[in-house]
Amino acid sequence: MLMPPVIKGMSVYGVRGRKSNEINLLLEEYEAIRLLDHQKMNQEEAAVIMNVSRPTLTRIYEVARQKVASAFVEGRDIIIRGGHIVFDQNWFKCNKCRANFNFYEKSDPYCPVCESTDVTSLNEYFKNG
Ligand SMILES: [Zn+2]
Incomplete structure (x- = not known):
């Protein structure tokens, strides 16, 4: 199975005087x-x-x-961001605590870390940036 990235990007450190x-x-x-x-x-x-x-x-x-x-x-x-990889449809990201998790139950997905139901499918997450 393909693992979603733990980050959406990386920011530089110590660049002076210009926008990256x-x-x-x-x-x-x-x-x-x-x-x-x-x-x-x-x-x-x-x-x-x-x-x-x-x-x-x-x-x-x-x-x-x-x-x-x-x-x-x-x-x-x-x-x-973007590209042609499609994650397993059961991967989600919690919008509250930012955890990535799998959810295979039939009910609405919720975060196993903080129990929030404010979660996004990772395919949507990386498609929309
Ligand atoms: Zn959470």
């Missing part, structure tokens, strides 16, 4: 970095999990690394 010009990292680009660089998978494994061909994964990964490098070197914020 943000970089949009697509969800599949985030996922490629997560699987390859963080989970240390090889490209064959990651391509299977992301349901793309190996060459497609390689292309996604190259773009993702270029964006992360630009953000890092040029001091730009990263916003994780």
Whole structure:
């Protein structure tokens, strides 16, 4: 299963005198970095999990690394938004305490951390930015 990002982006620290010009990292680009660089998978494994061909994964990964490098070197914020990844429909985010959680019961979803019913489907959350 694909894990939703724990963040919607990252903000730079210590940039003086100008507004950061943000970089949009697509969800599949985030996922490629997560699987390859963080989970240390090889490209064959990651391509299977992301349901793309190996060459497609390689292309996604190259773009993702270029964006992360630009953000890092040029001091730009990263916003994780958009793309073609669809999360399992049972993933939600709590609008009160910001927790991400799974919900598989038949009733209306509620947050298991704070019990709030003010929750958003993660597919909607990342689509709308
Ligand atoms: Zn909550």
